[in-house]
Amino acid sequence: MSAGYFLKRTAFALLALAGLMIAVFFLVRLTGDPVNLYLPVDASQGARDAMRTKLGLDQPVFFQFLDWGGQMLRFDFGTSLWHNRPAIEVVLQALPNTLALGAIALTFAFGGAVLFGSVAAVRAGSWVDRVINLVSQAAASVPDFWLGLMCILVFAVTLRVLPTSGFGGPIYWVLPVVCLFARPFGTLVQIVRGSMLEALNAAFVRTARAKGAQTGRVTFVHALRNALLPAITVTGDLAAQFAGGGGVVEVVFGFPGIGKLLIDGILKRDFALVQASIFCVAIVIFIINIAVDMLYAAIDPRVRIEQ
Amino acid sequence: MSAVEGLAPSSSLLSRLKWLWRALVGDPTALAAAIWLLIVVAGIVAFNLGAFSGGRIDLKARNLPPFDISFGWKLWLGADALGRPLLARLAEAASASIGIALAAVLTSLAGGLVLGMVAGYSGGHIGNLIMRVSDIVMGFPTLLVALVGLYLFGPSVTNLILVLAITRMPAYIRVARAEVLEVRERLFVDASRVFGAGPLWILRNHILPIVAPTMLTLASVNVAMVMLFESGLSYLGLGIQPPAVSWGLMVAQGQGYLATAWWLACFPGLAVMLTTMSFNLLANWFRIVNDPTQRWRLTSRKRTP
Amino acid sequence: MSLLDIRDLAVSFGTEAGRIQALAGVSFSLERGEVLALLGESGSGKSVTAAAIMDLVPNPPGAVDRGAIIFDGIDLLALPPRQRRDLCGARIALIFQDALASLNPVYSVGWQIGEMFRIHQKKTGAEVQAAVIDLLEAVGIPDAARRADQYPHQFSGGMRQRIMIAMAVALSPDIIIADEPTTALDVTIQAQIVDLLATVRQRSGAGMIFITHDLGVVAELADRVAVMYAGRIVETASVFELFATPQHPYSQGLLASQPRVDVETPDLVPIPGSAPNPAALPSGCAFRTRCPRAQDLCAEVEPLLAVAGQGRQVACHFPGAFA
Numbered sequence: 001m002s003a004g005y006f007l008k009r010t011a012f013a014l015l016a017l018a019g020l021m022i023a024v025f026f027l028v029r030l031t032g033d034p035v036n037l038y039l040p041v042d043a044s045q046g047a048r049d050a051m052r053t054k055l056g057l058d059q060p061v062f063f064q065f066l067d068w069g070g071q072m073l074r075f076d077f078g079t080s081l082w083h084n085r086p087a088i089e090v091v092l093q094a095l096p097n098t099l100a101l102g103a104i105a106l107t108f109a110f111g112g113a114v115l116f117g118s119v120a121a122v123r124a125g126s127w128v129d130r131v132i133n134l135v136s137q138a139a140a141s142v143p144d145f146w147l148g149l150m151c152i153l154v155f156a157v158t159l160r161v162l163p164t165s166g167f168g169g170p171i172y173w174v175l176p177v178v179c180l181f182a183r184p185f186g187t188l189v190q191i192v193r194g195s196m197l198e199a200l201n202a203a204f205v206r207t208a209r210a211k212g213a214q215t216g217r218v219t220f221v222h223a224l225r226n227a228l229l230p231a232i233t234v235t236g237d238l239a240a241q242f243a244g245g246g247g248v249v250e251v252v253f254g255f256p257g258i259g260k261l262l263i264d265g266i267l268k269r270d271f272a273l274v275q276a277s278i279f280c281v282a283i284v285i286f287i288i289n290i291a292v293d294m295l296y297a298a299i300d301p302r303v304r305i306e307q
Numbered sequence: 308m309s310a311v312e313g314l315a316p317s318s319s320l321l322s323r324l325k326w327l328w329r330a331l332v333g334d335p336t337a338l339a340a341a342i343w344l345l346i347v348v349a350g351i352v353a354f355n356l357g358a359f360s361g362g363r364i365d366l367k368a369r370n371l372p373p374f375d376i377s378f379g380w381k382l383w384l385g386a387d388a389l390g391r392p393l394l395a396r397l398a399e400a401a402s403a404s405i406g407i408a409l410a411a412v413l414t415s416l417a418g419g420l421v422l423g424m425v426a427g428y429s430g431g432h433i434g435n436l437i438m439r440v441s442d443i444v445m446g447f448p449t450l451l452v453a454l455v456g457l458y459l460f461g462p463s464v465t466n467l468i469l470v471l472a473i474t475r476m477p478a479y480i481r482v483a484r485a486e487v488l489e490v491r492e493r494l495f496v497d498a499s500r501v502f503g504a505g506p507l508w509i510l511r512n513h514i515l516p517i518v519a520p521t522m523l524t525l526a527s528v529n530v531a532m533v534m535l536f537e538s539g540l541s542y543l544g545l546g547i548q549p550p551a552v553s554w555g556l557m558v559a560q561g562q563g564y565l566a567t568a569w570w571l572a573c574f575p576g577l578a579v580m581l582t583t584m585s586f587n588l589l590a591n592w593f594r595i596v597n598d599p600t601q602r603w604r605l606t607s608r609k610r611t612p
Numbered sequence: 613m614s615l616l617d618i619r620d621l622a623v624s625f626g627t628e629a630g631r632i633q634a635l636a637g638v639s640f641s642l643e644r645g646e647v648l649a650l651l652g653e654s655g656s657g658k659s660v661t662a663a664a665i666m667d668l669v670p671n672p673p674g675a676v677d678r679g680a681i682i683f684d685g686i687d688l689l690a691l692p693p694r695q696r697r698d699l700c701g702a703r704i705a706l707i708f709q710d711a712l713a714s715l716n717p718v719y720s721v722g723w724q725i726g727e728m729f730r731i732h733q734k735k736t737g738a739e740v741q742a743a744v745i746d747l748l749e750a751v752g753i754p755d756a757a758r759r760a761d762q763y764p765h766q767f768s769g770g771m772r773q774r775i776m777i778a779m780a781v782a783l784s785p786d787i788i789i790a791d792e793p794t795t796a797l798d799v800t801i802q803a804q805i806v807d808l809l810a811t812v813r814q815r816s817g818a819g820m821i822f823i824t825h826d827l828g829v830v831a832e833l834a835d836r837v838a839v840m841y842a843g844r845i846v847e848t849a850s851v852f853e854l855f856a857t858p859q860h861p862y863s864q865g866l867l868a869s870q871p872r873v874d875v876e877t878p879d880l881v882p883i884p885g886s887a888p889n890p891a892a893l894p895s896g897c898a899f900r901t902r903c904p905r906a907q908d909l910c911a912e913v914e915p916l917l918a919v920a921g922q923g924r925q926v927a928c929h930f931p932g933a934f935a
Contacts (some may be wrong), residue, residue, distance in 0.1 A: 027459055037458070090622050118574045127671075137591075141584035143535055145542050146558055146576030149565060153573075156567050202714035210708075211779070212701015212731050216934060225718050227311070242449035248539045262451070263543055268478060274458065281451060283476065300718055301763045 013286040020282055025068055025255035026273065029061065037271040038081065053113070078272030082264070087276035091261060095280055098250070101173065102242035105180035110235050112185050114224070117192025117231075121200060123221055132189065140186025142295065148179045148252035165254035172255075179249045184238045188231055195230045198221035229300055236292030243288065244281040330596050337592035340585035347401050354398035373570045385570040387561070393570065396557060398576055403553040404579065407468055412526050414472035419479020420522070424514070427487025428478065438484070441477035449474040449536060457545045466544055471533050478525055486518045520597045525589035531583040538579045539609040554579045578580060613685060614641040615819045616665075616787060618875045621679035623657075623664050626672060626833075632890045634660040634674070636843040639917060642787065647813065648819045648852070650828040651866070652840035653887050658823045660791045666700050667693065704755055705780035709792040711772035715764040721775050722748075722760030728782040747778040751808060758861065770801035774808065779811050788813060789821045794829065806832060831855065836923075839863050842888050842898035845917060847926045858933040859920055861903045897929070905930055 007224035028034045034057055035048050040291040043051075054059050056067060071077070075122045080087040154177065156164040166172055199205060200223050247259025254260070258277055295302045331338055373385035373393070384393040426434040444452070456470040492512050504547070539553030540546035547553040554575040561571030635657045642648050645795065650658045655902055662871040663669045665681055665688070681688040683704070688696055708714040716724060725747055726740040735743075741760070748756035751774040764772060773793055780788055790809060794802040806829055813820050822833055830851065837854045839862060841846040847860040859863045865883035885902035896914050899904040909929050920926040 022441075024455075046423065047757045079356050137336075137584055138580070138589055141531060141535075141580050142588055143538050143542075143555070143558075143576055143583075145539060146572070149558065149562060149572050149576070153565055153569055156609075179634040203708065203710060206668055207706075207708060208716070208727075209668055209697065209699065210706040211728055212697050212699075213727070214697060217731070222716055224715070240446065241448040241450070244448040247450065247454075248543065252541065263454065266454055267544060274455070278451070278455065279449070285446060300719075302717060302765055 009290060009293075013289075017279075017282050019285070021275075021279065023070060025065065028271070029064075032277075034271075037269060040043065040269060059282045062141060077276035080265075080270055080273045080276075082268050082270045082273065083084070087270075087272035090273060091280050091296060092258055093256060093275040094258050094261050097167075097255065098243070098246060098259060099284070101176055101180060101250075101255065101257060102239065102246055104173070105177050105246075106184060106235060106239055106242065108177070109181050109188055110231070111237075112181075113188030113192050113231065114228070118192045118196050118224060118227075119190045120189070121196035121227075122215070124197060128190045129193075132193075136186045136189035136193075138186065140183050140190065142186075144179050144183060145248045145252050147182055148175065148249055151175050151178060152252075165252075167254070167256050172253075176249055176255050179252070180242065180246055184235070187238070190269040191234050192227060192231050195227040196223055199227040202226070212306045225299060229296065232292060232295055236288060239288045239292075243284040244277075309610045311524045323501055327596070331592070334592050334595075336588050340592075342395055343581055344583045344589070347405065347578075348593065350398040351405070354395065354402065367388040371542075373574075382576055385568070388564065388568075393574060396552060397554070397574060400552045400554045400575065401578070403547055403551060404534060404537060404555070405582070407464070407471070407547075407553070408530045408536050411471035411475070411533045411537075412529045414468060415475045415479055415529065416522060416526055418472065419476045419481050420518075422476070423480040423483020423485075424487055427484040427491065434484070440479045445477040447474075447574065449532075451538060452541060454545060459538065462545050462548060464547070464551075467537065467540070469587070471536060475533065476528050478529075479522060481596055482521050482525065483514075485519060490514055490517070520593075524594050524597070526589055527586050527593060531586035531590070534579060534583050534586070538576075572610065614682075614923045615644045615684060616821075617680075617682040617819060618661070618665075619680045619682070621681065622671060622677040623660055623674060624677055625674045627764050627891070629891045633893075634843055634890065635664065637679070638840075638843070638845055640838045640845055640848055642821060644786075644819055646835045647833050649834035649837045650821060650823045650840060651827070651830055651837055653825060655887050655890065656840040657843040658789055658840055660843075662821070662823060664705060665789065666706050668706075669697050684907045691749055698732070701728075702783050703785050704787045704789065705783075705785040707773075707776050707780050707788065707790045707793050709795055711796075712764060712775065715772060717764055720761050720763055720802050721767070725760075725779045725782060728779060732783060732855040734889060743782070748775070749814075750781075751775070751778045752804075753778075759924065769797055770804060773797065773801075773805050775894070777805075777808060777812060781816060781818075783788070784816050785818055787819045787821065789823070791823045792825070794826070795884065797799070798849075802829075808905060827866065835873070842890065842893055844898065844927065845925075846899065846927045847925065848917075853921075853924060859924070859926040860928050861905060862899050865902075906911065 016284065024256065028037060033180070035051050035055070038051055039047060055075075056064060059067075073086055077087040079085065080090050083090045095152070116132050120129045123129050151162075152164050152175065155162040162175055163172055196219075200219070202223070205218055205222055208218050213222070244259065244262065247263045249255070250257045250260035251263055258280060261273060262277040262281075265277060331341060333344045373383065382392045382394070384397065385413065386392050387396065395469030410586050422437055426437040452474050453470045453604065456473075457466060460466045460470075536555065537546055538558070541553045547556050549556065557575035558579075561568070561573075564571050618641065619639050621635055621638045622631050623632065624631050624786055626632075638657070638661060640648070650661065652658050660669070660674075664676060665683075667688070669676060676689060679689070682700075686699070690701070691699065715721065722741070722744045725744045728878055729735045729740045729743060744760055745756045748760060753759055753771060753774055757768075764775070767775065788809075793809070794805050797805060805893070809820070809822075820833075822829070822831060828892075834851045835852050836848065838845050839854070839860065840860050847863050848856070848860070849859075854863060855867065858867055862883070868881050869883060871880060883902055888901070894901050894911070896911040897903070897906070898914075900910040903910070907930065913929070915927045915929050917925045917927045920931055
């Protein structure tokens with residue numbers, strides 16, 4: 001991937017990011033009194049006025065915007081009312097946990113999907129295929145928070161082999177990973193199966209067989225690399241979803257990640273936290289998108305930009 | 308050949324329906340999905356007709372475990388902390404869960420069609436703007452956008468539907484626009500323009516028939532997705548608010564009793580899963596039915612000439 | 613002993629409309645070093661024959677119903693799949709019509725040609741690379757060392773077909789089957805590819821089965837011709853005999869419908885009717901609905917391939933010269 005292309009993408013993404021934050025700025029002021037976003041719904045008028053002055057919301061919008069712009073450039077998203085620390089600090093502390101959780105869950109999901117999707121495609125129509133299909137459809141349809149609760153019920157409460165929630169050593173990661181893994185696994189199995197079926201029927205696979213390649217080679221060397229392309233795109237999408245959307249699972253297990261922070265921030269009306277979280281998530285999504293593009297180009301030579 | 312024409316070789320409505328029925332029976336999982344959805348619809352109808360009413364809060368039945376028929380059929384799935392039969396609550400929640408999903412998807416569909424048509428037909432700056440914005444919306448995690456949206460605008464039912472609709476709209480916009488662009492190039496559209504046909508007529512007669520099957524498949528998959536999102540949002544407390552009820556909310560309400568009355572959290576979530584799965588399976592079936600090269604899998608019995 | 617002996621090969625496919633016979637009992641043979649042309653329209657079963665020899669018939673929905681394929685004394689249909697694939701890959705080569713679709717887009721052409729060595733001879737690395745470059749040069753690809761690392765989409769149609777040929781002759785196979793290799797190419801490129809195939813075959817002494825519907829190519833390349841219609845062989849003869857004195861009405865129709873530059877003909881003379889629907893073939897002789905001399909016998913009894921002279925066979929109740 002050439003440097004010029006990379007710079008163009010970065011510039012565009014920064015523009016989008018700026019646009020996003022500005023949109024949030026204005027939306028907050030257009031959808032009612034911004035003070036409401038910082039206080040519980042039943043706060044007194046006095047408290048509201050005090051907060052308004054404290055946040056500088058009584059100033060003309062133009063000055064607010066300048067102040068806000070300055071703060072953004074300093075990465076000052078305000079102080080989290082709930083944690084009593086700069087919001088950006090709190091968020092950056094939680095970010096690695098979410099990234100690790102998402103990465104582990106997605107790796108298992110992708111690997112498992114490639115394996116089971118290929119097997120299902122090679123044995124299309126057989127009972128193996130039907131079972132894999134049904135299981136993956138079920139996995140793709142399960143509400144992750146419910147799966148979390150059921151897992152807690154079975155493994156933590158009844159069998160007592162795993163903790164119900166909390167954070168610490170590897171054992172606290174097992175159930176969150178399992179819950180985050182289920183839906184992407186289900187979706188990806190379907191996709192891999194579909195694109196493997198297509199690849200296995202392609203003309204170049206027929207050529208490989210004519211050359212004398214046995215089934216293993218045909219499936220995993222010839223067909224798979226072509227079939228992976230759609231799966232990678234979807235995995236990229238899913239990764240982006242995880243960056244901000246794995247929150248429900250984190251909430252169920254009390255896992256200290258960005259998703260939980262965002263949701264808690266919303267429920268506790270801690271706007272600084274919400275703002276900082278949105279910013280971080282947007283950056284992570286941009287990085288993931290670039291990474292997916294690069295991976296795609298590495299696998300499919302037709303996409304590469306010639307030097 | 309439009310999907311509807313190509314659906315069956317003969318042209319009468321009755322034989323087309325019979326063919327569809329055979330195709331449905333040919334796929335046992337799709338059939339099971341259809342049956343489950345009928346059960347859910349029956350439950351909704353029964354609830355709205357008052358079949359479950361007359362249950363005053365009966366504290367004797369507090370946290371009653373399920374599968375015990377001796378308390379009557381209404382309490383077969385157990386009861387909650389206030390003694391209300393779970394079966395009734397599930398039926399009541401069903402209307403909210405499915406209703407919101409359907410409303411959101413229909414809004415997405417309509418909005419996507421309109422915006423896609425506008426983007427494709429007028430092109431230029433408006434078209435570009437629509438596509439850029441929809442790309443950005445598509446790039447963001449749906450849950451994130453929904454959460455922030457509900458945070459900013461307040462968690463009402465209308466906002467819930469709108470927020471869910473907007474996050475799903477880009478896919479429809481793309482499909483509609485792509486089709487409009489293609490149709491615009493074709494000669495016969497120019498011919499009808501010569502005859503004074505307006506864009507509405509072209510939409511109805513040229514674009515809709517071709518776009519319909521893709522949109523419908525998208526819609527059925529989306530209903531499943533939106534149901535999952537709504538249940539997640541309601542579980543967090545940002546979706547349906549009490550005293551209204553949805554399956555997701557029921558799971559949240561049952562969470563506190565996980566160790567003692569597991570059915571309170573289990574059955575609503577199970578209902579979400581089964582309904583979502585049914586929509587997904589039917590979407591799959593619908594896609595196979597619409598694809599002429601795959602259809603034979605469903606109706607492989609020889610037809611008598 | 614013939615190099616390849618096909619006896620009563622029958623292949624059918626399951627479809628929504630029932631089971632269709634793609635090949636209804638095909639028999640022919642190929643001698644060492646000869647070029648046999650399989651001539652026929654689309655749908656006559658030529659490609660299915662090639663697929664059946666190489667074990668490429670998709671199963672389901674297709675299946676070999678009966679018959680024998682004797683290659684160098686070995687009955688291919690009786691071999692276990694692994695061995696069959698090994699044998700066919702190394703000693704019989706198949707060149708496909710659409711080179712772009714038949715080459716894997718994500719691997720370099722050098723890699724794909726080299727695969728022949730890696731699969732069958734377990735060679736590696738530099739040895740393979742050298743052999744690949746040699747092959748590319750032999751088929752006329754300039755700057756072979758650099759182009760071996762390029763991808764199929766970076767070549768023109770004619771070049772890609774040369775690459776397919778290089779892949780085919782890599783292990784010096786005993787038989788080369790070319791399935792309409794020139795149909796998708798420009799006329800000038802066609803000529804080059806036909807030349808290349810002739811050269812390659814001559815150098816290696818391999819037998820060749822050339823599948824085509826183009827009479828010009830047949831005239832140029834073939835030693836013998838087998839004419840196919842509706843999944844059956846209707847005539848076999850040497851190329852000279854076929855062009856000079858075709859016996860089967862279908863062959864006669866084919867030759868008569870060719871535009872000629874040496875004789876003045878005001879109109880083209882096509883064969884009336886169109887290719888038969890394989891699911892609804894006429895009773896008796898499959899060609900009878902388009903045949904100028906069909907009789908009642910033709911509707912009742914299907915004609916079988918019968919000897920009609922030295923090295924000639926015809927499947928017709930009333931073969932012979934037609935005015």
